[in-house]
Every structure is written in structure tokens, then in C-alpha cells.
Amino acid sequence: MHPELLHPTDVRPRLDRPRIAPPEAMARMRDGRTARLPMGWIQDGGLRAFRGDAGYLGRSIAALKLYLTLVVSQDAGPNADGQAPIPAPIPMSYERIAALSGLSDPLICAGKRALIDQGLVTTADERPGGTIAYRLVGLRPSVAVVDLLHAPQECGRIDALHRLTCRKAPNLAALKTYLLLCADGGDPDGVVSLDIDAASRLTQTSHVKISAALLALQGLGLAEPLASPLRSGDHRRLRLLPLR
Numbered sequence: 001m002h003p004e005l006l007h008p009t010d011v012r013p014r015l016d017r018p019r020i021a022p023p024e025a026m027a028r029m030r031d032g033r034t035a036r037l038p039m040g041w042i043q044d045g046g047l048r049a050f051r052g053d054a055g056y057l058g059r060s061i062a063a064l065k066l067y068l069t070l071v072v073s074q075d076a077g078p079n080a081d082g083q084a085p086i087p088a089p090i091p092m093s094y095e096r097i098a099a100l101s102g103l104s105d106p107l108i109c110a111g112k113r114a115l116i117d118q119g120l121v122t123t124a125d126e127r128p129g130g131t132i133a134y135r136l137v138g139l140r141p142s143v144a145v146v147d148l149l150h151a152p153q154e155c156g157r158i159d160a161l162h163r164l165t166c167r168k169a170p171n172l173a174a175l176k177t178y179l180l181l182c183a184d185g186g187d188p189d190g191v192v193s194l195d196i197d198a199a200s201r202l203t204q205t206s207h208v209k210i211s212a213a214l215l216a217l218q219g220l221g222l223a224e225p226l227a228s229p230l231r232s233g234d235h236r237r238l239r240l241l242p243l244r
Contacts, residue, residue: 033149033151034148035071035073035074035150036071036074036139036147036148037148037182038120038136038137038139038143039145039146039182039183040143041118041120041138042179042180043202045201047179047202050063050114052169052172052173057167057169058107059107059114060114061172061175062103062107062108062111062166063110063112063114064172064176065102065103065111065175066115067111067115067120067121067179068101068161068243069092069158069161070121071136071148072100072150072158073092073096073100074090074136087135087140089134090133090134090136091131091134093131094130099156099157100156100161102161120136121135146182148243149190149240150244151243158243158244159244160222160243160244170209173205173209173210174216176213177205178213178222178223180199180202181223181238186240190240192237192238194238195234195235196234197234214236214238222241222243223238223239225237225238226239
């Protein structure tokens with residue numbers, strides 16, 4: 001496992017957030033489902049392992065697109081006793097992953113290897129046709145988990161992931177920033193506060209690229225900016241919208 005996953009860094013301070021969302025935003029949030037996202041590896045700086053320099057960019061983007069695809073493909077819902085279920089395997093074929101994420105078979109393979117190398121995913125029961133049983137590491141009651149809001153998958157496509165191709169470096173910054181925002185957990189209205197300085201340290205991404213990533217997420221319909229009571233330009237408030 002990459003050493004950055006083993007040594008925690010500073011966790012961003014949580015700021016007071018308003019509890020009331022505009023009706024149209026609440027309607028968009030209700031039009032979604034939740035999936036469990038392990039947050040510890042993100043808040044410990046694990047996103048820094050996904051690099052954008054030559055030879056790493058494509059597989060880094062592919063890995064994070066595959067990770068999000070697996071997260072939203074989990075079986076949802078607690079057990080009958082109301083407790084979180086034991087993490088179930090996520091059987092996925094290359095064809096299904098490609099349809100949801102827009103990844104080609106070689107990029108799925110490269111992304112899978114990167115996630116396994118970082119200790120974020122395990123695989124088993126590979127079957128003819130490329131179907132593999134994936135498991136997300138860190139989905140246990142004793143480990144910090146947040147809910148990621150996403151749209152139903154009946155359409156067979158996650159449009160935002162299709163639009164974030166593996167050839168452009170800004171797309172890596174957008175994915176890393178999005179996962180960091182999701183790991184914040186937000187409040188019941190989906191509002192999160194982002195400390196740009198801390199985000200830069202946790203993702204190994206410049207302030208300029210993070211600011212550009214926030215604009216990209218807005219263009220993808222994954223976040224909307226909110227007015228901030230803070231005077232510092234190093235803090236941003238946003239509402240996360242369902243991944244679709």
C-alpha cells in the first residue's frame with residue numbers, strides 16, 4: 001500500500017453550516033440514492049497517490065472513475081435490524097463498467113490494478129466475460145463511512161464520468177476534489193465547506209487547479225456554489241448534488 005495511506009495528515013476543520021436548502025436544490029437531492037463511501041483513506045491523504053504526471057495521468061483518472069462506479073453500484077439499504085450490512089461483493093463486468101463510466105477495457109484494467117495496489121479494492125471470482133466480484137476496503141461499522149448521493153442507475157450511464165475523460169489533467173483535479181468534498185460528509189442539506197489550503201495538501205493539487213476543479217464540478221451538475229460568511233478566499237461553501 002502507498003505509504004500516504006498509512007500516515008494521517010491534518011483533517012480539515014468543520015465549519016458551521018446553514019441547515020436550510022432552497023426548494024429546487026432539495027428536490028434535486030431527493031431525486032437520488034445514497035451509497036456508502038469509505039472516508040478515512042481520503043482524509044488521510046490517500047488521494048495524493050493518484051498522480052497526474054506523465055505515465056500516471058490516464059490510470060489515475062481511470063482508477064478514480066472506476067472507484068466511483070463501484071461505490072454507486074453497491075447494494076443499498078441496511079439489514080432488517082437497521083444495522084449496516086456486511087459489505088457485499090459488487091459483481092461487475094467490464095461491459096457494465098464501461099457503460100457506466102465510459103472507460104475502455106485497457107483503462108478498466110489499469111484502474112483496477114491501481115486501486116488494488118493502493119489497498120482500496122479487492123477482487124475475487126473472476127468469471128468468463130470479465131465479470132469480477134469487487135469489494136471496497138473500509139466498509140465496516142468501526143470505520144468512518146459517509147453517504148454519497150447519486151442518481152438511480154437505470155439509464156446505464158453516469159454522465160459526469162463519461163464527460164471526465166482520461167486524457168485531460170484538469171479532470172484528475174476535478175475527481176480528487178469531488179471525492180474530498182464527498183468525504184466531508186456535509187450536513188443534511190448536502191452543504192460542505194472546503195478549506196482550499198487543506199484540500200491542496202490532502203490532494204497534492206495546487207490552489208489554482210482546485211478552484212478550476214470547483215468550476216468544473218459546477219458545470220457537471222455535481223455541486224453548486226453558496227454564499228460564504230467567511231471573508232477569506234481560501235474557503236468555499238458548496239452544496240453537493242447527486243452524481244449522475
